[in-house]
Amino acid sequence: MKKAEEVRKKLVYSRKNFWQDTTKNEQKIALKFSEGYKRFLTHCKTERESIAHIVSELRNKAFVDIDEPGVKPTRFVYRVFKNKALAIGVIGKENMRKGINIVASHIDSPRVDLKQSPLHEDKETKLGIMKTHYYGGIKKYQWMSTPLALHGVVIKNDGSKINICIGESDNEPIFIMPDLLPHLSKNEQANKTMSEFIKAGQMNVIFNSVPLTEEKEDITEAVKLQALHLLYDKYGITEEDFLSAELQLVPAGKARDSGLDKSMVAGYGQDDRVCVYTSFHAILDVKDIDIDKTSVVFFFDKEEVGSDSVGGATSVFIEDFIADLLRIKQEEFNAYSLRKTLINSCVISADVNAAINPNFPSVHEPQNAVHLGYGVGICKYTGSGGKSASNDATSEFMARIVKIFNEEKVNWQIGNLGKVDEGGGGTVAKFLAKHGCDVIDIGPGLIGMHSLYELSSKADIYSTYKAYKAFFVKA
Ligand code: MN
Ligand code: MN
Numbered sequence: 001m002k003k004a005e006e007v008r009k010k011l012v013y014s015r016k017n018f019w020q021d022t023t024k025n026e027q028k029i030a031l032k033f034s035e036g037y038k039r040f041l042t043h044c045k046t047e048r049e050s051i052a053h054i055v056s057e058l059r060n061k062a063f064v065d066i067d068e069p070g071v072k073p074t075r076f077v078y079r080v081f082k083n084k085a086l087a088i089g090v091i092g093k094e095n096m097r098k099g100i101n102i103v104a105s106h107i108d109s110p111r112v113d114l115k116q117s118p119l120h121e122d123k124e125t126k127l128g129i130m131k132t133h134y135y136g137g138i139k140k141y142q143w144m145s146t147p148l149a150l151h152g153v154v155i156k157n158d159g160s161k162i163n164i165c166i167g168e169s170d171n172e173p174i175f176i177m178p179d180l181l182p183h184l185s186k187n188e189q190a191n192k193t194m195s196e197f198i199k200a201g202q203m204n205v206i207f208n209s210v211p212l213t214e215e216k217e218d219i220t221e222a223v224k225l226q227a228l229h230l231l232y233d234k235y236g237i238t239e240e241d242f243l244s245a246e247l248q249l250v251p252a253g254k255a256r257d258s259g260l261d262k263s264m265v266a267g268y269g270q271d272d273r274v275c276v277y278t279s280f281h282a283i284l285d286v287k288d289i290d291i292d293k294t295s296v297v298f299f300f301d302k303e304e305v306g307s308d309s310v311g312g313a314t315s316v317f318i319e320d321f322i323a324d325l326l327r328i329k330q331e332e333f334n335a336y337s338l339r340k341t342l343i344n345s346c347v348i349s350a351d352v353n354a355a356i357n358p359n360f361p362s363v364h365e366p367q368n369a370v371h372l373g374y375g376v377g378i379c380k381y382t383g384s385g386g387k388s389a390s391n392d393a394t395s396e397f398m399a400r401i402v403k404i405f406n407e408e409k410v411n412w413q414i415g416n417l418g419k420v421d422e423g424g425g426g427t428v429a430k431f432l433a434k435h436g437c438d439v440i441d442i443g444p445g446l447i448g449m450h451s452l453y454e455l456s457s458k459a460d461i462y463s464t465y466k467a468y469k470a471f472f473v474k475a
Contacts (some may be wrong), residue, residue, distance in 0.1 A: 015374040015413035018459030019263070022411070030462035033281075034265055037461055040277050041255035041267040046151045046248055047301050047311070050107045050273065051086050054280055054299070058088065061284060066324055073328045076287055079321055084301040084311030087321040088283055091329055094292040097337055099344030100322070101475045102296045102437070103282065103468050104313065104428055105275035105351060106303030109268070110136030110450050112143055112177075112203060114150075114247040119207065119239060121224035128208040128227040132177070132249065133200070136304030137425075137450055140198035143249075144179035146452060148205065152247035154237050162235050167252040174252045175205045205249065251452040263373070263458055270454040272303065274461055275350035275443050282468035294325060295472040303351075303428055313428035318342075318435065343436035346400075346475045348468065349391070349429035353377040353415040355445025355457075363422045370415035370445030372455070375463040377415025378402070379441035384424025391429035393440040400475065401440055408470035411463040415445060442467060 019027060044050040055065075055078065063076045066089075075091040086107070092100075111134070118130040134140065149167030156162065167174040179198075180188055189197040211222030212229055219225065231237050237245075255267025276299050283297045298318065301311030308314055322341055326333035355372040356364045370377040380398060383390030405412045417425055433439045444460035 013414075015371060016411060018373055018375055018411045018457075018463060027459075030458050031262075033462045033465060034458040036281075037274070037277050038255040038257075038265055038267065041265070041269060041273060044273060045109075045149070045250045045269055046111075046246075047084055047107045048153060048246070049151065050276060050299070051080055051083065054086060054276075055080060057280075057284075061287065063088065066321075066328070077325070077328065079324070081315070081317045081321075082310050084309075085315070085317055086299040087317070088280070088297045089321070089325050090283060090287050090295045091325060092292050092294040094294070096294050096322075096326055096329060096331055097340045097344065098293075099346060099437075100294040100296055100325075100341060101472050102298065102345055102347045102432070103275075103279040103350050103471065104298040104300065104347060104432055105279055105349075105443075106272045106301065106307075106313075106428060107276055107299045108136070108301050108304050109250075109271060109273065110134075110138045110304050112138070112148070112249040114152075114242070114245070114249070116243055117239070118242055118247075119224055119227055120204075121221045126209075126211065126223055127206055128223045130175075130205040130207045132203045132205065134203065135248070139194065139451070140200070140203060141179070141194070142451055143203065144177050144198060146176070147174040147252040148176065148249040149252035150175060150247055151250055152245060154235065154241050154245040154247070156237065156241055156244070162237060164235065164247065175207070175249065177203050177205050177249075258455060265456045265458060265461065266453045268452055268454070270446055270456050271352045271449050272350070272443070274352060274446075274456055275464065278461060278465040279348075279350050279468045281465055282472055285469055286472045289473060291473055293472075293475070294329075296322070296325070300428060307428055307431055313431040318432070339436070345435075345437040346397070346471070347429075347432045347437045347439040348471055349427045349432060349439055349441045350464075350468065351427040351429075351441060351443045352449060353379055353441075353443055353445045354417045354449055355447050355460075357447045363418050365416070365419045368414055368416040369418070370413060372445055372447060373457040373459045374413045375411025376405075376413070376442060376460060376467040377445050378405075378412055379415045379417070379443075382417060382424070382426050382429065382441055384426075385421060388424075389426050389430065391427075391433045391439050391441070393429075394438060397438040397440055401442070401471070404470050404474045405467060408466065408474065410467045410470055411459070412467065442471075 066077045078088045115131040154162040212226035251268040258264040258266035302309045355370045381390035381392040447455040
């Protein structure tokens with residue numbers, strides 16, 4: 001018996017529960033860390049809001065916009081790319097060609113966008129509605145009959161930008177895409193599959209209901225006209241301006257503590273803003289530590305729809321920013337140097353994983369899945385089926401990362417997304433691997449990913465921050 005215990009202790013891998021494995025003091029720090037995180041989730045529900053918030057924090061911490069005319073770049077720089085992606089660099093002493101450390105996450109989340117020409121008056125009901133087009137992998141039914149807020153920007157013809165945010169404070173209205181009452185769902189919904197019982201065309205927001213009035217006149221589309229009138233009054237926009245707008249419906253309200261013990265966070269957009277927040281705070285801390293290597297953080301757009309487009313992880317944005325870091329550091333910055341810098345670099349693809357959901361245990365394989373509260377997940381490969389479209393990190397790189405996490409006492413665990421052949425998903429890992437660098441997927445588990453209230457553990461959020469920081473310091 002004694003021998004069995006000895007062997008177990010020495011040879012068996014077991015994930016450790018953060019709340020049992022750490023000191024009370026560290027747990028206090030973890031809980032406090034999540035307070036800032038909840039505020040971030042509450043105030044940053046779109047890519048642009050996230051970028052604006054992070055940039056203002058960066059400027060407070062003396063980071064310099066790499067593109068600001070006349071400004072002399074320092075060791076601490078950032079670049080906003082087309083208002084849709086962001087890179088932050090802390091330049092180290094060592095020659096960048098020996099490799100740098102990069103943490104890459106994404107700031108876009110699944111949501112429901114307004115269509116290009118969204119406003120419509122329903123003929124029968126005389127209600128003003130907004131037509132939508134969903135973005136990313138959503139379960140459509142979750143978005144029906146739930147309070148939504150409208151966030152976004154309108155760029156007018158003269159180039160001026162109107163910020164819009166309706167539905168977040170108590171005195172503002174929220175918006176509803178009404179679901180069908182159960183009494184009349186028999187034919188429309190009850191016997192249909194999940195992908196059919198809510199159609200994209202049924203995801204219309206009721207926008208307004210009072211018609212524009214004029215004495216004795218019967219006005220056609222009076223409700224639509226009244227909506228345009230109100231919008232012009234408040235924002236100075238016309239129907240044509242919708243064409244150059246990005247307006248997103250997102251769950252209204254704050255990110256909240258969840259669970260009796262307040263050990264968890266429930267909130268929208270944690271895929272992948274939990275990795276954005278934790279990697280951002282990791283690089284802010286690195287600024288004040290004397291380390292040799294250069295540290296870089298990327299926040300990409302469009303991960304939820306394949307990472308294409310200008311702000312996505314397939315964009316030339318990556319090479320462009322690294323090349324500028326070489327230039328600022330006054331190293332050689334030709335194509336050869338840039339390639340070598342990237343090839344010798346280490347990358348964490350920072351994205352969330354699927355923690356075991358006790359309501360649906362059958363889709364997970366517990367031994368290889370992320371357990372909520374057991375630390376940050378290390379994922380060798382994502383993808384689906386036979387690891388299709390995955391990066392599959394090398395064993396050499398895995399070993400280095402695990403060694404660093406053990407040395408720095410990071411609570412980590414093995415994490416694969418679901419049972420084999422149960423489904424799957426990808427990250428930006430493979431797009432970064434294209435540059436020849438070592439890439440590994442590391443991030444916390446969420447329960448109910450892509451839902452309106454994703455659930456995370458404060459233990460895992462803090463462990464993720466610790467993991468990224470340890471990576472910057474030691475990789
Ligand atoms: Mn993600
Ligand atoms: Mn996602």
